[in-house]
Amino acid sequence: MRVAVIGIGHVGLVTAACMAEWGHDVVGFDNDPAKVESVRGRSVPFHEPGLEELVLRGIDEGRIRVTGDPAEALADVDVVFICVGTPMKADGAPNLTYVQAAAAMVATHATTPTVVAEKSTVPVQTGERIRQALALQAQSAGGSSRHEVVSNPEFLREGSAVQDTLFPDRVVVGADSARGHEVMRRLYEPLLSGHDCPYVATDVKTAELIKHASNAFLATKISFINAVARICEMTGADVHTVADAMGHDVRIGRPFLNAGLGYGGSCFPKDVEAFIHIAAEIGYDFGLLRETERINRDAKQWPVGQLRRLLWNIGDKEVAVLGVAFKPHTDDIREAPALEVVDALVAEGTRVRLHDPVALGHVQGRWGEDQVQLCKSAEDAIRGAHAVVVATEWPEYADIAPAQLVEWLEYPVVVDARNVWDPTALLDAGLQVASVGRRIPAAGV
Known part of the structure; x- marks a missing residue:
């Protein structure tokens, strides 16, 4: 099938490469x-x-090309994926300006009736x-919309x-017509026929609601275990063992309990x-998610509190912070907890030595x-520092031996905010x- 992808960021380029692979x-x-x-x-x-x-293979085999010309992108395509950003406004609502612009682009430049698939995370009722x-863009051109709108959220x-x-664990497609589902089933046929998906x-x-509900639940799971971690610290229990035991229950599962x-x-x-904003707009107070947010904010303050406990005054200290990406194996720093840790240390007057692999x-x-x-290496960051904070659980940090930390650190203080070390x-x-x-x-230093 002929597929157009509007937006070649983290979601769009992965979508394009995998569609070409199929x-x-x-x-x-x-x-x-x-x-481009x-x-x-x-x-x-x-x-x-x-x-x-994957991208290079698609290019070499002639199945992927990129362009900045919307007319070229939308000429004679079967499916258009909207993979644009939906940044958060000041009031918490998603900014859907780019989604609307993508829809107008399809209405203006698509040369044949197509299925327009929401891939970006959007609030319920965005399809409407x-x-x-x-329809508005088509009317302004003197015609009528011939396109089908479906929702196909990503879970990557x-x-x-x-x-x-x-290799997804499910493909979710929302369509309000038989044609929408028929086209999307054909699109995903190489996946559906080859895997138990x-x-x-x-x-x-x-x-649309499935996507927000899924992400909100996973975020709540993370905040829950962080709340349990505070209780473990106060009572002398071990949160890692608690999480492992919880995870054996098939109703709970181990992922996202770190x-x-x-x-x-x-x-x-x-x-x-x-999701909180969407619920409020229709008259529901989603208090559970507001508490999820509060616990998450508190979790980001934990390392600085521990540094104060172990070092007393931290304004005259040098602290190594390992990791700035929001998670390992990516260079994405959007809303990265490490940024808030570094900002808090800088505000205290602490000199920070920062390392991240990518x-x-x-x-x-x-x-x-x-x-x-x-710093170019973790050793460069740690050597001579008064303490080290692990902010992103890159595997290479776990490989640093305790003896190396003793040798490199000025003071023997470790704040492991990701539990990478024993x-x-x-x-x-x-x-x-x-x-x-x-x-x-x-003991005090």
């Missing part, structure tokens, strides 16, 4: 010339494991608005987006706030050089430790 002919559109030129130059403009290989935008995780798209067929509004700095990224913070380029110039030093091994090496969800007595 044998479809794909054209990606973006109004950012830098993104990056892909044309055989380079993916962000870090996502496995994506560059897209239909309205298509940054850092494993390619695998999540190629359910096709969840529903209406547009329900599909206590730490809380959730971040481009989805959970925005989607939780959007994301440092995105914080270049964010702080003054006298406030934050960007606290017993750290204590046995003579380090003073703060570990999320564990009560570990520490």
Whole structure:
């Protein structure tokens, strides 16, 4: 089938590459010339494991091309994916300006009747608005809309987006006509026939709600275990063991029960706030999600509190912070908890030494050089620092031995906000430790 993807960011480019992998002919559109030129130059403009290989294969086999010309992108296509940003407004509502602009683009430039698929995360009832935008733009041109609107939310995780798209645990499609489902089933046939993947067929509004409900639930799960972690710290229990035992229950499951700095990224913070706003607009007070947000805010303050406990005054100290991306295996720093940790330390007058394997380029110039030093290696960050804080659970940090920490640190203080190290091994090496969800007595330095 012939597929157009509007927006070649994290969602759009992964969608384009995977559609091409399934044998479809794909054209990606973006109004950012830098993104278009990056892909044309055989380079993916962000870090996502496995994506560059997939994109290059699609280009080499003639199944992927990119353009900044909407007329070229939308000529004679069967399906158009809208994969544009939906940033959060000041009041928590999602900004759907880019979605409306994409719909108007389809109405203006599509040369044949097509299925317009929402892939961006949008609030319930957005499909109706897209239909309205298509109709208004068509009327202004003296015609009528011939396009079908469906909802096909993505459930990919940054850092494993390619695998999540190629091998999903479900495909959700909301359509209000038989034609919409027929086209989308044909589109996903290479996946549905080759894997045991359910096709969840529903209406547009329900599909839109499924996406927000899924992300809000996962965010709540993270906040729940962080609340349990505070109780564990106060009582001397171990949150990791608690989470493992909970996870054996098939009704609960182990994923997203990792206590730490809380959730971040481009989805959970925005989607939780959007869901609260959507509920309020229709008269429902979603208090559970407001508490989820509060617990998440508190989780980001934990490392600085632990540094004060272990170091007393931190304004005259140098602290190594390991990780700035909101999670490992991505360079995305949007709503990254590490940023709030660094900002809080800088506000205290602490000098920060910051390392991340792939994301440092995105914080270049964010702080003054006298406030934050960007380090090329974890060792460079840690050596001579008065303490180290783990803010992102990159695997390479877990490989640092306790003896190396003792050798590199000026003071033997470790604040493990992601529980990457065995606290017993750290204590046995003579380090003073703060570990999320564990009560570990520490003497003064």
